[in-house]
Amino acid sequence: xxxxxxxxxxxxxxxxxxxxxxxxxxxxxxxxxxxxxxxxxxxxxxxxxxxxxxxxxxxxxxxxxxxxxxxxxxxxxxxxxxxxxxxxxxxxxxxxxxxxxxxxxxxxxxxxxxxxxxxxxxxxxxxxxxxxxxxxxxxxxxxxxxxxxxxxxxxxxxxxxxxxxxxxxxxxxxxxxxxxxxxxxxxxxxxxxxxxxxxxxxxxxxxxxxxxxxxxxxxxxxxxxxxxxxxxxxxxxxxxxxxxxxxxxxxxxxxxxxxxxxxxxxxxxxxxxxxxxxxxxxxxxxxxxxxxx
Amino acid sequence: xxxxxxxxxxxxxxxxxxxxxxxxxxxxxxxxxxxxxxxxxxxxxxxxxxxxxxxxxxxxxxxxxxxxxxxxxxxxxxxxxxxxxxxxxxxxxxxxxxxxxxxxxxxxxxxxxxxxxxxxxxxxxxxxxxxxxxxxxxxxxxxxxxxxxxxxxxxxxxxxxxxxxxxxxxxxxxxxxxxxxxxxxxxxxxxxxxxxxxxxxxxxxxxxxxxxxxxxxxxxxxxxxxxxxxxxxxxxxxxxxxxxxxxxxxxxxx
Numbered sequence: 001x002x003x004x005x006x007x008x009x010x011x012x013x014x015x016x017x018x019x020x021x022x023x024x025x026x027x028x029x030x031x032x033x034x035x036x037x038x039x040x041x042x043x044x045x046x047x048x049x050x051x052x053x054x055x056x057x058x059x060x061x062x063x064x065x066x067x068x069x070x071x072x073x074x075x076x077x078x079x080x081x082x083x084x085x086x087x088x089x090x091x092x093x094x095x096x097x098x099x100x101x102x103x104x105x106x107x108x109x110x111x112x113x114x115x116x117x118x119x120x121x122x123x124x125x126x127x128x129x130x131x132x133x134x135x136x137x138x139x140x141x142x143x144x145x146x147x148x149x150x151x152x153x154x155x156x157x158x159x160x161x162x163x164x165x166x167x168x169x170x171x172x173x174x175x176x177x178x179x180x181x182x183x184x185x186x187x188x189x190x191x192x193x194x195x196x197x198x199x200x201x202x203x204x205x206x207x208x209x210x211x212x213x214x215x216x217x218x219x220x221x222x223x224x225x226x227x228x229x230x231x232x233x234x235x236x237x238x239x240x241x242x243x244x245x246x247x248x249x250x251x252x253x254x255x256x257x258x259x260x261x262x263x264x265x266x267x268x269x270x271x272x273x274x275x276x277x278x279x280x281x282x283x284x285x286x287x288x289x290x291x292x293x
Numbered sequence: 294x295x296x297x298x299x300x301x302x303x304x305x306x307x308x309x310x311x312x313x314x315x316x317x318x319x320x321x322x323x324x325x326x327x328x329x330x331x332x333x334x335x336x337x338x339x340x341x342x343x344x345x346x347x348x349x350x351x352x353x354x355x356x357x358x359x360x361x362x363x364x365x366x367x368x369x370x371x372x373x374x375x376x377x378x379x380x381x382x383x384x385x386x387x388x389x390x391x392x393x394x395x396x397x398x399x400x401x402x403x404x405x406x407x408x409x410x411x412x413x414x415x416x417x418x419x420x421x422x423x424x425x426x427x428x429x430x431x432x433x434x435x436x437x438x439x440x441x442x443x444x445x446x447x448x449x450x451x452x453x454x455x456x457x458x459x460x461x462x463x464x465x466x467x468x469x470x471x472x473x474x475x476x477x478x479x480x481x482x483x484x485x486x487x488x489x490x491x492x493x494x495x496x497x498x499x500x501x502x503x504x505x506x507x508x509x510x511x512x513x514x515x516x517x518x519x520x521x522x523x524x525x526x527x528x529x530x531x532x533x534x535x536x537x538x539x540x541x542x543x544x545x546x547x
Contacts, residue, residue, distance in 0.1 A: 014547070056382050058546040076384045084382035090374045092304070094311040106300040107383040152379060162382075 002034040004160050004191040005055070009064030012050055012215075024050045026215040027064060032160075032193050032208075037186040039206035039223075040195040041283060047215045048195040049087060052164050056084060068160070080108060083158030087165040087195075089145035093138035097129060097148055100137060104152040123151045126184075128177055143174040150181060161185060163194035167201050179205060203279040211286060218290045226282050233275040239268040249275070297385045301393025302400065309363055309401045318358045322409065325351040330416065341420040342507055348413040349429060349505045352406055356437040359402045361460045365444035368394055369453045377546060388538045395442060395534070402437050406430060421510035428514050432504040435526035439497050440464060442530050446537040449544060466492065467499030497529040 012025040025047050032038050042048045053059045055066055057074050068078035091100060101120050102112055110116065124130045127147040132140065140148065146169065153161060166182070167175050182205055186192055196202055202209070209226060211219040219226060234255055236248045250258045255272075262269055277285070309315050329347030333340045368391070371377045380390060410430045414423065440460060447456035470493055477489035501522040504514060 053546070056378075058378065058381065060543075060545060076386075079382065079384040082382060084379065086375060086378040088375060090376055091379065092308065092376060094308055095304075099307075103300055103304055104379065104383060107297050107380060107385045109296065109384060149379070 003031045003067070004034045004036075004069060005032040005193065006067045007031065007051070007055070007064075008066065010051070010054060010061055010066065011063035012047075012054055012059060013062060024215050025054070028212065028215070028217045030210045030217050030220045032191060032210075034159075034191050035186075035189050036208045037182070037192045037206050038194075038208040038210060039202040040193060040210050040212065041197070041199065041202060042195070042212035043197065043287075046212045048212060049164060051212065052162060052195065055162070080156075081159040083153035083156065083161045085146075085149040085153040085163045085166060087168070089142070089149045091137050091145060091149065094136065096134045096136055097124065097140075097151075098133050100148060101152055101155055105155055108156050110156065119155060123155050126154075126181060127151045143170050146170055146174065147177070150178065154181070154185065158190065160191045160193065163192070165196055166194055167196055167198050175201065199279045199283060211283065213287055213290060216290075219286055223279070226279075226286075231274040231277065235273045235275055236262075237270045237272075238262055239270050241266065245270065295389060297383075298389050298393040298396065301380075301385070301390055302397035305367065305394050305397025306400050308367070309359070309398060312363065315359065315363060315401070318355060318362075319405065322351045322355040322405075325354075326409065326412070341417055344413070344416055345420070345507055345510065348409075348416070349433075352409050352413070352430070353433050353505060355405055355409065356402045356433055357440065357464070359398065359405070360437045360441035361444050361457055361464070363401075364394075364398045364441045365448050365456045365460055366453045367398060367448070368445050369448040369456070372449075372546060381546075387541045391445065391537055391541055392534070395438075395445060399438055399441055402441070403434060406434060421507075422513065425510050425513045428519060429504045429506075429509055431523070432502040435523060435530075436499050436502040439467075439499070439526055439529045439533070442533040442537065443497075446533050446540070449537060449540050463496060464499065467497050468503065469500075470496060470498045471500040498525065502526055 007028055007030050009027045009029060010025050011023070011027045013021050013023040016022050028047075028051065040048055040051070050059065054061050055074070065073060068074050069081060071078055074082070092103075095103065098120060101123070102116065105116050105120075106112065120133070121130065124133055127150055129144060129147055129151065132144060132148075137145065137148065146166065150163070150166060153163070163182075166178055170178060179201060182192060182194070186205075203223065206223055209219060209221065209223055210217060232252050234250050234252065236250050236255075236258065238246050238248065240246055248258070250272075259269060259272075326348060329344050329351065332347065333344040336343055371380075371390075371394075377390070381387065407430075410426070414426050417426075440463075443463060444456060444460045447459050450456075451459065470489075473489045474493060477486045480486070502525075
């Protein structure tokens with residue numbers, strides 16, 4: 001499995017107002033496989049944005065480091081393959097949508113030519129901003145700013161896309177649009193790493209999760225594994241001797257015993273379904289377990 | 294020039310000319326220009342001198358406004374509003390952002406100066422040689438470039454308000470350095486002498502670039518004085534740029 005991003009023992013601490021040092025990242029490790037759509041979950045203050053800012057070099061890593069596409073740190077070449085949208089969409093409000101995209105296009109070393117104009121139109125249409133191409137960004141609503149932020153991040157077809165809370169502050173239509181863009185890019189093979197605390201969206205989109213809590217990674221793996229690991233109850237359907245079906249809810253502890261018993265009683269077990277928890281429940285459970293350790 | 298630096302410079306140029314503060318500043322300076330023409334017309338003999346003094350002062354103030362007030366807030370605003378985040382996630386480096394900002398803001402000062410300076414020279418008609426007038430304008434521009442780099446540097450370490458006041462303070466001290474040195478040489482105080490020497494070494498001597506005088510317009514300036522002063526000015530820009538780059542590179546953008 002090829003790795004797009006690997007974080008090794010990343011530590012980060014800040015001096016707070018009273019002069020004490022607060023450890024924000026306590027030597028975190030995780031990796032993002034190429035082509036995966038990975039969600040980065042944590043409550044406010046867990047260290048999500050600090051992790052992303054460290055990865056992008058806005059904050060120097062105190063200890064540890066990271067590799068982008070097998071290269072140590074974020075090199076100029078690595079930046080060319082990267083698209084990023086920050087949490088707060090504060091952009092130059094004196095620019096038009098077209099000027100904003102052309103600035104980022106030029107900063108990536110690409111020439112303003114016919115290809116740019118075509119790409120600009122395609123991307124603006126994808127984020128539903130075609131009509132606002134020549135509007136100043138100060139005329140944009142928050143949702144529109146969020147979408148133009150995504151447009152600048154995907155303009156150059158990056159190999160790795162990092163999005164910090166891409167759905168926050170969007171109305172339902174905007175969220176669906178952004179989710180569709182993410183799904184579409186993922187289908188085309190783009191590696192996506194995005195943070196959010198909207199767990200419903202994460203559940204819908206991601207195939208992998210990295211969960212951070214109080215500066216420590218408490219889970220890294222597939223969404224399916226996370227669900228199964230914590231499942232406590234199963235729904236068992238059995239066929240009675242008269243042919244009617246009966247549904248039972250069985251605890252994990254009693255599962256084997258119930259199966260044996262029902263077989264002995266000549267019931268036919270037709271299906272056993274793990275009672276799927278929501279990601280929210282799994283997340284809360286994981287944090288609770290971690291806190292009790 | 295690096296295309297990324299050029300993109301940032303163009304963007305900064307665009308930011309300023311679309312800024313209301315700059316337009317107000319420009320209107321004020323044009324108003325002052327018109328006033329200098331009217332006042333000049335009222336004089337019998339000093340027509341050109343009044344026009345020159347007020348006109349060159351107006352160009353100088355416009356440069357101060359652009360470099361200290363707009364320049365000082367430009368990079369700080371970038372950091373406070375976090376607009377730097379999308380820029381620095383591209384191959385753009387921090388020194389490139391700093392240099393691009395400098396070039397963009399300085400270009401505004403340069404274009405405004407050329408425009409207003411050209412107008413002023415035409416109004417002055419035949420008084421003074423063009424080469425001497427260009428020397429005066431170069432002095433203003435080199436001084437502005439020092440103040441701009443100083444404002445950018447200060448905006449990385451202090452708040453915009455403190456930065457603007459510190460830049461204005463250094464601007465005044467830079468112009469008073471010659472007087473300070475003169476009085477220190479007359480006073481019998483080791484402390485005063487030491488203080489003036491210290492200031493002379495740690496602050497740019499802006500008085501050396503102050504050629505805004507009718508005498509310079511008429512008689513010109515020796516190449517040695519001109520060359521040494523320009524070297525002094527550019528040297529300070531380079532020193533300040535290196536310090537600003539080191540600070541910016543080490544700064545955690547939280």
